[in-house]
Amino acid sequence: MKILAIASAGGHWVQLLRLKPAFEGHELIYASTKKSFADTVKGYEFYDIPDASRWNKVKLFYSLVCVLKLIYTVKPNIIITTGAAPGLMGIIAGKIIGAKTVWIDSIANVENLSMSGKIAAAIADKSYTQWPDLSNSKVTFSGNVL
Template sequence: MKILAIASAGGHWIQLLRLKPAFEGHELIFVSTKKSFKDTVDGYEFHSIPDASRWNKMKLLYSLMCVLKIVFLSRPNIIITTGAAPGLMGIIAGKVIGAKTVWIDSIANVENISMSGRIATSIADRSYTQWPDLSNSKVTFNGSVLS
């Protein structure tokens, strides 16, 4: 099974790395917004994409094109993300190629699902929150990545 794991920098990346043991025995490809993160996933395929947010539409579009290229070329079976915008782009690209998609909302979102998470929840095959109070019929609580 080929898994593409994508997250932006900071806590999103740290939470994604905490999931790495769950992917043992599978081909794993990492994607993030900082080239230096390649060192944190030594031995795995890694791609760097430009960081983007809703505040810069042109950069957001360019980042989406980069994610689409990686997804189309690698053809993963599953795309998993801990957010934010790059992860949402991964979920969108995954749906285009028919991959299974999993969104895990950041533990930082204590009171509400993130904006990207709300969008991803309507697209992803599975959506998770790390807070029991935020679970509902579309978003599952199954514990937290950071404990």
Template sequence: MKIAAISSGGGHWIELQRIAPAFEDHDVFYISTHKNLGDTVQGRKFYTIPDASRWNKLKLLLVAFEVMKLMIFNRPDIVISTGAAPGVFGILAGKMLGAKTIWLDSIANVEHISLSGKLALHIADRVYTQWPSLADKNIIYAGNVL
């Protein structure tokens, strides 16, 4: 089973690393926005993409292109993301290529699901929250990772 694990840096990356033991026996490759994060996944393929947010629409297009290119090149069976924008593009690209997709919304989103999570709700096979109060028929609560 080939797994693409994708997130932006910071807290999203920390949460992705907290769930990484769940797929350590699989062929995993990582995608993130900071080159130095590759040091935390030694022995695994790691790809760096540009960092972008909704405030820089042109750069978001570049991120989308880079993520799609990596997904086509690697052909994952499963795509998992903890956010933010790069994760949405990873989920979308994975879905287009026939992969199963999982979104884990950040624990920082206490009162409502993130904007990226709202987008992922329309694409991902499974969407998880880390807060029981945010669970509903489309969003699964199964605990938190921190």
């Protein structure tokens, strides 16, 4: 099983790294918005992708194009992300190629799902929250990663 784990910098990346033991025995590939993060996943294939946010539509579209290109190149069976916008781009691109997709909303989202998390809940194969009060028919609570 080939798994692409994708997240933007900061807490999203930290939470994604904490999931690494769950993927033992599978081919794991990482992608993030900081080239220097390759040092945190030595021994694994790593790709840097452009960061984006909803505030800059041009960069958001560029990020989608770059992530689509990455996913067409890597051809993962599963895409998992802890967010934010580049992770959502991964979910969208994954659905296009038929990969299974998993969204894990950040633990920082205590009162509401993130905007990306709300979108991902509508399209990802599995969507998780790290807070029981935020679970619903589309978003599952199964614990947290921090």
